[in-house]
Amino acid sequence: MSETSDKEQPRRRQARGERRIAQLLQAAAQVFCTTGYTAASTNAIAREAGVSPGTLYQFFPNKEALAIELGDRLVHEMQETYGEALTPVEPATPLEEAIGTAVDRFIAFNTEHPVFFALMHGPDVPGRIAEAHDQLHATLVGRIEGLLGSLMPGAGPADVTRTAHVCLGVYKAGLELVLAHEGAERAAYVQEIKDVLIRYLEPLVGDQLGHG
Known part of the structure:
Protein backbone atom coordinates (compact mmCIF):
# COMPACT_ATOMS: atom_id res chain seq x y z
CA MET A 1 0.00 0.00 0.00
CA SER A 2 1.35 3.43 -0.93
CA GLU A 3 2.09 6.18 1.57
CA THR A 4 -0.69 8.27 0.00
CA SER A 5 -3.24 5.50 0.61
CA ASP A 6 -2.05 5.14 4.21
CA LYS A 7 -2.78 8.84 4.78
CA GLU A 8 -6.14 8.82 2.98
CA GLN A 9 -7.67 6.03 5.08
CA PRO A 10 -7.60 7.94 8.40
CA ARG A 11 -9.03 10.99 6.61
CA ARG A 12 -11.90 8.91 5.23
CA ARG A 13 -12.58 7.44 8.67
CA GLN A 14 -12.54 10.92 10.18
CA ALA A 15 -14.93 12.23 7.51
CA ARG A 16 -17.30 9.30 8.09
CA GLY A 17 -17.14 9.94 11.83
CA GLU A 18 -17.95 13.63 11.37
CA ARG A 19 -20.91 12.78 9.13
CA ARG A 20 -22.19 10.30 11.72
CA ILE A 21 -21.86 12.87 14.50
CA ALA A 22 -23.78 15.42 12.42
CA GLN A 23 -26.46 12.79 11.75
CA LEU A 24 -26.79 11.99 15.46
CA LEU A 25 -26.93 15.66 16.46
CA GLN A 26 -29.63 16.33 13.89
CA ALA A 27 -31.63 13.39 15.23
CA ALA A 28 -31.13 14.58 18.81
CA ALA A 29 -32.36 18.05 17.86
CA GLN A 30 -35.52 16.55 16.37
CA VAL A 31 -36.20 14.38 19.43
CA PHE A 32 -35.49 17.18 21.92
CA CYS A 33 -37.92 19.44 20.04
CA THR A 34 -40.61 16.75 19.87
CA THR A 35 -40.47 15.27 23.36
CA GLY A 36 -38.40 17.75 25.36
CA TYR A 37 -35.00 17.00 26.89
CA THR A 38 -36.34 15.20 29.97
CA ALA A 39 -38.46 12.66 28.07
CA ALA A 40 -35.87 12.09 25.34
CA SER A 41 -33.88 8.86 25.33
CA THR A 42 -30.80 7.63 23.51
CA ASN A 43 -32.92 4.83 22.02
CA ALA A 44 -35.32 7.37 20.52
CA ILE A 45 -32.42 9.43 19.17
CA ALA A 46 -30.76 6.36 17.64
CA ARG A 47 -34.08 5.36 16.07
CA GLU A 48 -34.54 8.87 14.63
CA ALA A 49 -31.00 8.71 13.20
CA GLY A 50 -31.61 5.26 11.72
CA VAL A 51 -28.74 3.65 13.63
CA SER A 52 -28.42 1.17 16.47
CA PRO A 53 -27.98 2.38 20.07
CA GLY A 54 -24.54 0.77 19.97
CA THR A 55 -23.52 3.02 17.09
CA LEU A 56 -24.71 6.07 19.01
CA TYR A 57 -22.68 5.04 22.07
CA GLN A 58 -19.54 4.92 19.95
CA PHE A 59 -19.78 8.71 19.71
CA PHE A 60 -21.82 9.85 22.73
CA PRO A 61 -22.09 8.09 26.12
CA ASN A 62 -25.54 9.51 26.92
CA LYS A 63 -28.14 12.09 25.92
CA GLU A 64 -26.48 14.72 28.13
CA ALA A 65 -23.33 14.53 26.01
CA LEU A 66 -25.45 14.94 22.88
CA ALA A 67 -27.25 17.94 24.36
CA ILE A 68 -24.00 19.59 25.44
CA THR A 87 -24.09 46.26 15.06
CA PRO A 88 -24.00 50.05 15.53
CA VAL A 89 -26.93 51.80 13.87
CA GLU A 90 -26.49 54.67 11.43
CA PRO A 91 -28.19 57.85 12.73
CA ALA A 92 -30.26 58.13 9.54
CA THR A 93 -31.77 54.67 10.10
CA PRO A 94 -35.43 54.82 11.21
CA LEU A 95 -36.10 53.13 14.55
CA GLU A 96 -38.59 50.77 12.88
CA GLU A 97 -35.93 49.58 10.44
CA ALA A 98 -33.25 49.14 13.11
CA ILE A 99 -35.53 47.07 15.33
CA GLY A 100 -36.99 45.14 12.40
CA THR A 101 -33.56 44.12 11.11
CA ALA A 102 -32.34 42.93 14.52
CA VAL A 103 -35.55 41.03 15.35
CA ASP A 104 -35.66 39.37 11.91
CA ARG A 105 -32.11 38.02 12.30
CA PHE A 106 -32.79 36.60 15.75
CA ILE A 107 -36.11 35.10 14.64
CA ALA A 108 -34.46 33.54 11.57
CA PHE A 109 -31.90 31.81 13.79
CA ASN A 110 -34.49 30.50 16.25
CA THR A 111 -36.91 29.26 13.59
CA GLU A 112 -34.06 27.53 11.77
CA HIS A 113 -32.88 25.96 15.05
CA PRO A 114 -35.98 25.48 17.26
CA VAL A 115 -34.00 23.08 19.45
CA PHE A 116 -32.02 26.10 20.70
CA PHE A 117 -35.11 27.36 22.53
CA ALA A 118 -36.00 23.85 23.73
CA LEU A 119 -32.54 23.33 25.23
CA MET A 120 -31.94 26.79 26.62
CA HIS A 121 -35.32 27.04 28.33
CA GLY A 122 -35.97 23.44 29.33
CA PRO A 123 -36.47 22.73 33.05
CA ASP A 124 -33.98 19.85 33.33
CA VAL A 125 -31.21 20.67 30.87
CA PRO A 126 -27.60 19.82 31.84
CA GLY A 127 -25.87 22.34 34.07
CA ARG A 128 -23.31 23.20 31.41
CA ILE A 129 -26.08 24.26 29.03
CA ALA A 130 -27.74 26.34 31.75
CA GLU A 131 -24.39 28.04 32.39
CA ALA A 132 -23.94 28.68 28.66
CA HIS A 133 -27.43 30.20 28.54
CA ASP A 134 -26.67 32.51 31.47
CA GLN A 135 -23.41 33.61 29.84
CA LEU A 136 -25.15 34.16 26.52
CA HIS A 137 -27.90 36.19 28.22
CA ALA A 138 -25.33 38.38 29.99
CA THR A 139 -23.39 38.92 26.77
CA LEU A 140 -26.55 39.80 24.86
CA VAL A 141 -27.57 42.30 27.52
CA GLY A 142 -24.10 43.83 27.30
CA ARG A 143 -24.32 44.14 23.52
CA ALA A 155 -29.57 58.13 30.33
CA GLY A 156 -27.58 56.79 33.26
CA PRO A 157 -25.95 53.33 33.22
CA ALA A 158 -28.68 51.81 35.40
CA ASP A 159 -31.40 53.10 33.06
CA VAL A 160 -29.61 51.71 30.00
CA THR A 161 -29.16 48.31 31.69
CA ARG A 162 -32.82 48.20 32.70
CA THR A 163 -33.90 49.09 29.17
CA ALA A 164 -31.64 46.37 27.72
CA HIS A 165 -33.15 43.76 30.06
CA VAL A 166 -36.68 44.81 29.12
CA CYS A 167 -35.90 44.63 25.38
CA LEU A 168 -34.45 41.14 25.69
CA GLY A 169 -37.30 40.05 27.96
CA VAL A 170 -39.91 41.24 25.46
CA TYR A 171 -38.17 39.35 22.66
CA LYS A 172 -37.87 36.11 24.66
CA ALA A 173 -41.49 36.26 25.79
CA GLY A 174 -42.68 36.72 22.23
CA LEU A 175 -40.35 34.09 20.81
CA GLU A 176 -42.27 31.21 22.39
CA LEU A 177 -45.44 32.40 20.64
CA VAL A 178 -43.59 32.81 17.35
CA LEU A 179 -42.23 29.25 17.47
CA ALA A 180 -45.69 27.88 18.32
CA HIS A 181 -47.19 29.18 15.07
CA GLU A 182 -46.57 28.92 11.34
CA GLY A 183 -47.12 30.99 8.23
CA ALA A 184 -49.12 34.20 8.42
CA GLU A 185 -49.87 33.78 12.12
CA ARG A 186 -46.16 33.47 12.90
CA ALA A 187 -45.44 36.60 10.86
CA ALA A 188 -48.16 38.43 12.79
CA TYR A 189 -46.54 37.53 16.12
CA VAL A 190 -43.14 38.67 14.83
CA GLN A 191 -44.68 42.01 13.90
CA GLU A 192 -46.24 42.28 17.36
CA ILE A 193 -42.78 41.90 18.94
CA LYS A 194 -41.43 44.64 16.70
CA ASP A 195 -44.36 46.94 17.47
CA VAL A 196 -43.98 46.48 21.23
CA LEU A 197 -40.25 47.24 21.08
CA ILE A 198 -40.79 50.29 18.85
CA ARG A 199 -43.45 51.73 21.17
CA TYR A 200 -41.25 51.07 24.20
CA LEU A 201 -38.06 52.55 22.75
CA GLU A 202 -39.51 55.46 20.78
CA PRO A 203 -39.91 57.86 23.72
CA LEU A 204 -36.54 56.78 25.16
CA VAL A 205 -34.54 57.18 21.96
CA GLY A 206 -36.30 60.35 20.85
CA ASP A 207 -34.72 61.90 17.77
CA GLN A 208 -31.45 59.94 17.97
CA LEU A 209 -32.52 57.81 14.99
CA GLY A 210 -34.18 58.60 11.71
CA HIS A 211 -32.38 61.86 11.09
CA GLY A 212 -29.48 62.15 8.67
Whole structure:
Protein backbone atom coordinates (compact mmCIF):
# COMPACT_ATOMS: atom_id res chain seq x y z
CA MET A 1 0.00 0.00 0.00
CA SER A 2 1.35 3.43 -0.93
CA GLU A 3 2.09 6.18 1.57
CA THR A 4 -0.69 8.27 0.00
CA SER A 5 -3.24 5.50 0.61
CA ASP A 6 -2.05 5.14 4.21
CA LYS A 7 -2.78 8.84 4.78
CA GLU A 8 -6.14 8.82 2.98
CA GLN A 9 -7.67 6.03 5.08
CA PRO A 10 -7.60 7.94 8.40
CA ARG A 11 -9.03 10.99 6.61
CA ARG A 12 -11.90 8.91 5.23
CA ARG A 13 -12.58 7.44 8.67
CA GLN A 14 -12.54 10.92 10.18
CA ALA A 15 -14.93 12.23 7.51
CA ARG A 16 -17.30 9.30 8.09
CA GLY A 17 -17.14 9.94 11.83
CA GLU A 18 -17.95 13.63 11.37
CA ARG A 19 -20.91 12.78 9.13
CA ARG A 20 -22.19 10.30 11.72
CA ILE A 21 -21.86 12.87 14.50
CA ALA A 22 -23.78 15.42 12.42
CA GLN A 23 -26.46 12.79 11.75
CA LEU A 24 -26.79 11.99 15.46
CA LEU A 25 -26.93 15.66 16.46
CA GLN A 26 -29.63 16.33 13.89
CA ALA A 27 -31.63 13.39 15.23
CA ALA A 28 -31.13 14.58 18.81
CA ALA A 29 -32.36 18.05 17.86
CA GLN A 30 -35.52 16.55 16.37
CA VAL A 31 -36.20 14.38 19.43
CA PHE A 32 -35.49 17.18 21.92
CA CYS A 33 -37.92 19.44 20.04
CA THR A 34 -40.61 16.75 19.87
CA THR A 35 -40.47 15.27 23.36
CA GLY A 36 -38.40 17.75 25.36
CA TYR A 37 -35.00 17.00 26.89
CA THR A 38 -36.34 15.20 29.97
CA ALA A 39 -38.46 12.66 28.07
CA ALA A 40 -35.87 12.09 25.34
CA SER A 41 -33.88 8.86 25.33
CA THR A 42 -30.80 7.63 23.51
CA ASN A 43 -32.92 4.83 22.02
CA ALA A 44 -35.32 7.37 20.52
CA ILE A 45 -32.42 9.43 19.17
CA ALA A 46 -30.76 6.36 17.64
CA ARG A 47 -34.08 5.36 16.07
CA GLU A 48 -34.54 8.87 14.63
CA ALA A 49 -31.00 8.71 13.20
CA GLY A 50 -31.61 5.26 11.72
CA VAL A 51 -28.74 3.65 13.63
CA SER A 52 -28.42 1.17 16.47
CA PRO A 53 -27.98 2.38 20.07
CA GLY A 54 -24.54 0.77 19.97
CA THR A 55 -23.52 3.02 17.09
CA LEU A 56 -24.71 6.07 19.01
CA TYR A 57 -22.68 5.04 22.07
CA GLN A 58 -19.54 4.92 19.95
CA PHE A 59 -19.78 8.71 19.71
CA PHE A 60 -21.82 9.85 22.73
CA PRO A 61 -22.09 8.09 26.12
CA ASN A 62 -25.54 9.51 26.92
CA LYS A 63 -28.14 12.09 25.92
CA GLU A 64 -26.48 14.72 28.13
CA ALA A 65 -23.33 14.53 26.01
CA LEU A 66 -25.45 14.94 22.88
CA ALA A 67 -27.25 17.94 24.36
CA ILE A 68 -24.00 19.59 25.44
CA GLU A 69 -22.36 19.15 22.02
CA LEU A 70 -25.49 20.42 20.29
CA GLY A 71 -25.78 23.34 22.70
CA ASP A 72 -22.12 24.32 22.25
CA ARG A 73 -22.49 24.43 18.48
CA LEU A 74 -25.70 26.43 18.63
CA VAL A 75 -24.31 28.93 21.15
CA HIS A 76 -21.35 29.55 18.84
CA GLU A 77 -23.69 30.13 15.90
CA MET A 78 -25.93 32.35 18.02
CA GLN A 79 -22.91 34.48 18.94
CA GLU A 80 -22.27 35.04 15.24
CA THR A 81 -25.93 35.96 14.77
CA TYR A 82 -26.02 38.64 17.46
CA GLY A 83 -22.68 39.94 16.24
CA GLU A 84 -24.43 40.69 12.95
CA ALA A 85 -27.78 41.76 14.42
CA LEU A 86 -26.49 44.15 17.09
CA THR A 87 -24.09 46.26 15.06
CA PRO A 88 -24.00 50.05 15.53
CA VAL A 89 -26.93 51.80 13.87
CA GLU A 90 -26.49 54.67 11.43
CA PRO A 91 -28.19 57.85 12.73
CA ALA A 92 -30.26 58.13 9.54
CA THR A 93 -31.77 54.67 10.10
CA PRO A 94 -35.43 54.82 11.21
CA LEU A 95 -36.10 53.13 14.55
CA GLU A 96 -38.59 50.77 12.88
CA GLU A 97 -35.93 49.58 10.44
CA ALA A 98 -33.25 49.14 13.11
CA ILE A 99 -35.53 47.07 15.33
CA GLY A 100 -36.99 45.14 12.40
CA THR A 101 -33.56 44.12 11.11
CA ALA A 102 -32.34 42.93 14.52
CA VAL A 103 -35.55 41.03 15.35
CA ASP A 104 -35.66 39.37 11.91
CA ARG A 105 -32.11 38.02 12.30
CA PHE A 106 -32.79 36.60 15.75
CA ILE A 107 -36.11 35.10 14.64
CA ALA A 108 -34.46 33.54 11.57
CA PHE A 109 -31.90 31.81 13.79
CA ASN A 110 -34.49 30.50 16.25
CA THR A 111 -36.91 29.26 13.59
CA GLU A 112 -34.06 27.53 11.77
CA HIS A 113 -32.88 25.96 15.05
CA PRO A 114 -35.98 25.48 17.26
CA VAL A 115 -34.00 23.08 19.45
CA PHE A 116 -32.02 26.10 20.70
CA PHE A 117 -35.11 27.36 22.53
CA ALA A 118 -36.00 23.85 23.73
CA LEU A 119 -32.54 23.33 25.23
CA MET A 120 -31.94 26.79 26.62
CA HIS A 121 -35.32 27.04 28.33
CA GLY A 122 -35.97 23.44 29.33
CA PRO A 123 -36.47 22.73 33.05
CA ASP A 124 -33.98 19.85 33.33
CA VAL A 125 -31.21 20.67 30.87
CA PRO A 126 -27.60 19.82 31.84
CA GLY A 127 -25.87 22.34 34.07
CA ARG A 128 -23.31 23.20 31.41
CA ILE A 129 -26.08 24.26 29.03
CA ALA A 130 -27.74 26.34 31.75
CA GLU A 131 -24.39 28.04 32.39
CA ALA A 132 -23.94 28.68 28.66
CA HIS A 133 -27.43 30.20 28.54
CA ASP A 134 -26.67 32.51 31.47
CA GLN A 135 -23.41 33.61 29.84
CA LEU A 136 -25.15 34.16 26.52
CA HIS A 137 -27.90 36.19 28.22
CA ALA A 138 -25.33 38.38 29.99
CA THR A 139 -23.39 38.92 26.77
CA LEU A 140 -26.55 39.80 24.86
CA VAL A 141 -27.57 42.30 27.52
CA GLY A 142 -24.10 43.83 27.30
CA ARG A 143 -24.32 44.14 23.52
CA ILE A 144 -27.78 45.71 23.73
CA GLU A 145 -26.49 48.11 26.41
CA GLY A 146 -23.69 49.18 24.09
CA LEU A 147 -26.17 49.78 21.28
CA LEU A 148 -28.62 51.67 23.48
CA GLY A 149 -25.88 53.74 25.10
CA SER A 150 -25.30 55.61 21.85
CA LEU A 151 -29.04 56.07 21.33
CA MET A 152 -29.79 57.24 24.89
CA PRO A 153 -26.89 59.63 25.62
CA GLY A 154 -28.71 61.34 28.48
CA ALA A 155 -29.57 58.13 30.33
CA GLY A 156 -27.58 56.79 33.26
CA PRO A 157 -25.95 53.33 33.22
CA ALA A 158 -28.68 51.81 35.40
CA ASP A 159 -31.40 53.10 33.06
CA VAL A 160 -29.61 51.71 30.00
CA THR A 161 -29.16 48.31 31.69
CA ARG A 162 -32.82 48.20 32.70
CA THR A 163 -33.90 49.09 29.17
CA ALA A 164 -31.64 46.37 27.72
CA HIS A 165 -33.15 43.76 30.06
CA VAL A 166 -36.68 44.81 29.12
CA CYS A 167 -35.90 44.63 25.38
CA LEU A 168 -34.45 41.14 25.69
CA GLY A 169 -37.30 40.05 27.96
CA VAL A 170 -39.91 41.24 25.46
CA TYR A 171 -38.17 39.35 22.66
CA LYS A 172 -37.87 36.11 24.66
CA ALA A 173 -41.49 36.26 25.79
CA GLY A 174 -42.68 36.72 22.23
CA LEU A 175 -40.35 34.09 20.81
CA GLU A 176 -42.27 31.21 22.39
CA LEU A 177 -45.44 32.40 20.64
CA VAL A 178 -43.59 32.81 17.35
CA LEU A 179 -42.23 29.25 17.47
CA ALA A 180 -45.69 27.88 18.32
CA HIS A 181 -47.19 29.18 15.07
CA GLU A 182 -46.57 28.92 11.34
CA GLY A 183 -47.12 30.99 8.23
CA ALA A 184 -49.12 34.20 8.42
CA GLU A 185 -49.87 33.78 12.12
CA ARG A 186 -46.16 33.47 12.90
CA ALA A 187 -45.44 36.60 10.86
CA ALA A 188 -48.16 38.43 12.79
CA TYR A 189 -46.54 37.53 16.12
CA VAL A 190 -43.14 38.67 14.83
CA GLN A 191 -44.68 42.01 13.90
CA GLU A 192 -46.24 42.28 17.36
CA ILE A 193 -42.78 41.90 18.94
CA LYS A 194 -41.43 44.64 16.70
CA ASP A 195 -44.36 46.94 17.47
CA VAL A 196 -43.98 46.48 21.23
CA LEU A 197 -40.25 47.24 21.08
CA ILE A 198 -40.79 50.29 18.85
CA ARG A 199 -43.45 51.73 21.17
CA TYR A 200 -41.25 51.07 24.20
CA LEU A 201 -38.06 52.55 22.75
CA GLU A 202 -39.51 55.46 20.78
CA PRO A 203 -39.91 57.86 23.72
CA LEU A 204 -36.54 56.78 25.16
CA VAL A 205 -34.54 57.18 21.96
CA GLY A 206 -36.30 60.35 20.85
CA ASP A 207 -34.72 61.90 17.77
CA GLN A 208 -31.45 59.94 17.97
CA LEU A 209 -32.52 57.81 14.99
CA GLY A 210 -34.18 58.60 11.71
CA HIS A 211 -32.38 61.86 11.09
CA GLY A 212 -29.48 62.15 8.67
